[in-house]
Amino acid sequence: xxxxxxEHDAVHGLPARGxxxxxxxxxxxxxxxxxxxxxxLFLASDSLTFGALLFAFSYNRIYTxxxxxxxxxxxxxxxxxxxxxLLSSSLTMVLAVLAAKRGDRPWIRNWLLATMVFGxxxxxxxxxxxxxxxxxxxxxxxxxxxxxxxxxxxxxELAVISKNIPQFPQxxxxxxxxxxxxxxxxxxxxxVVAFRKWFLPALAVIWIAGALLIPxxxxxxxxxxxxxxxxxxxxxxxxxxxxxxDAHDVEVCGLYWHFVDLVWMFIFPLVYLMSTKVS
Amino acid sequence: xxxxxxxxxxxxQYFWVWGALLILTxxxxxxxxxxxxxxxxxxxxxxxxxxxxxxxxxxxxxxxxFETALMRWLLVVSVVACxxxxxxxxxxxxxxxxxxxxxxxxxxx
Numbered sequence: 001x002x003x004x005x006x007e008h009d010a011v012h013g014l015p016a017r018g019x020x021x022x023x024x025x026x027x028x029x030x031x032x033x034x035x036x037x038x039x040x041l042f043l044a045s046d047s048l049t050f051g052a053l054l055f056a057f058s059y060n061r062i063y064t065x066x067x068x069x070x071x072x073x074x075x076x077x078x079x080x081x082x083x084x085x086l087l088s089s090s091l092t093m094v095l096a097v098l099a100a101k102r103g104d105r106p107w108i109r110n111w112l113l114a115t116m117v118f119g120x121x122x123x124x125x126x127x128x129x130x131x132x133x134x135x136x137x138x139x140x141x142x143x144x145x146x147x148x149x150x151x152x153x154x155x156x157e158l159a160v161i162s163k164n165i166p167q168f169p170q171x172x173x174x175x176x177x178x179x180x181x182x183x184x185x186x187x188x189x190x191x192v193v194a195f196r197k198w199f200l201p202a203l204a205v206i207w208i209a210g211a212l213l214i215p216x217x218x219x220x221x222x223x224x225x226x227x228x229x230x231x232x233x234x235x236x237x238x239x240x241x242x243x244x245x246d247a248h249d250v251e252v253c254g255l256y257w258h259f260v261d262l263v264w265m266f267i268f269p270l271v272y273l274m275s276t277k278v279s
Numbered sequence: 280x281x282x283x284x285x286x287x288x289x290x291x292q293y294f295w296v297w298g299a300l301l302i303l304t305x306x307x308x309x310x311x312x313x314x315x316x317x318x319x320x321x322x323x324x325x326x327x328x329x330x331x332x333x334x335x336x337x338x339x340x341x342x343x344x345f346e347t348a349l350m351r352w353l354l355v356v357s358v359v360a361c362x363x364x365x366x367x368x369x370x371x372x373x374x375x376x377x378x379x380x381x382x383x384x385x386x387x388x
Contacts, residue, residue, distance in 0.1 A: 031349065047358055051361065076312055088297070094340050265336065266333070269311065270326075272311075
């Protein structure tokens with residue numbers, strides 16, 4: 001254990017401490033360093049959040065008969081590409097962790113950047129899917145007016161589903177919005193770890209560009225300000241911890257990113273594949 | 280101490296896991312789109328494939344396979360136990376509300 005503490009101290013540049021002192025070391029909990037154990041515990045609690053949402057979705061699904069099956073081949077193909085993006089992002093993330101273990105800084109940044117690109121592609125594809133479904137009439141009562149959505153069809157298959165089976169849009173948007181928020185937070189988290197303060201102007205530019213370019217009738221016109229909130233949090237975090245993030249931080253943010261991927265492995269079959277339109 | 284991954288970290292195993300995940304996803308898509316099975320059987324098969332995929336992600340990508348046995352068991356047992364409790368709360372009631380004729384109520388158009 002003392003050996004472990006000395007290793008831990010060496011990693012963090014702390015002076016070695018004696019074996020016999022009462023406060024000689026903090027025992028590593030569960031065999032891992034505290035940040036990693038903390039992230040695992042957060043992910044365990046977050047899995048219950050998504051678990052509850054998936055159970056609620058399944059509950060709706062069971063007691064609503066017939067359950068709508070609106071996803072045509074185009075939607076399934078889009079969701080499959082989104083899944084491939086997330087799986088590929090997990091591969092690049094694990095390569096970033098390996099680079100961190102080697103202490104290879106350029107490749108840490110390269111792999112983290114690749115992970116961010118895949119994550120951003122997922123968000124963009126998902127946003128396009130949402131916009132398409134909403135424009136075809138899939139929406140919630142009150143949801144469209146709160147978000148200022150103006151372009152919503154009032155007739156057609158999806159509009160009928162929204163009117164007669166509101167459980168479907170409730171479950172679909174609730175679950176996928178929660179996941180999309182997690183992916184967005186994940187991309188910002190990776191950006192902060194990879195580029196630190198240099199990421200802040202890039203995030204600010206993306207936020208302002210999004211706010212200016214997304215038209216007022218679009219569902220993301222107001223939610224794009226989540227990026228502004230993320231920017232504020234990133235500024236506070238970098239002010240409080242203006243350090244160069246080490247290999248531990250890369251591994252811990254990797255845990256979060258893989259978890260986001262993991263959750264989608266359940267959302268994709270349950271939400272999309274079980275609601276496939278058979279042509 | 281089991282600090283930053285101290286196991287065999289050859290890149291090849293991660294590419295294999297990534298390939299396996301893509302293949303499993305392709306199988307899911309084919310099964311889901313072709314609706315090879317009945318609704319209930321489809322749900323069971325898709326959930327089984329999802330559990331296999333999540334085990335690959337948690338075990339290899341998240342390195343839980345290489346953590347201490349105490350950490351592995353504590354995390355897995357506690358989370359699974361919570362899901363089992365949720366299952367017993369939700370599903371008997373969902374069936375009580377309206378038992379669907381074919382189990383899950385997938386629309387066969």
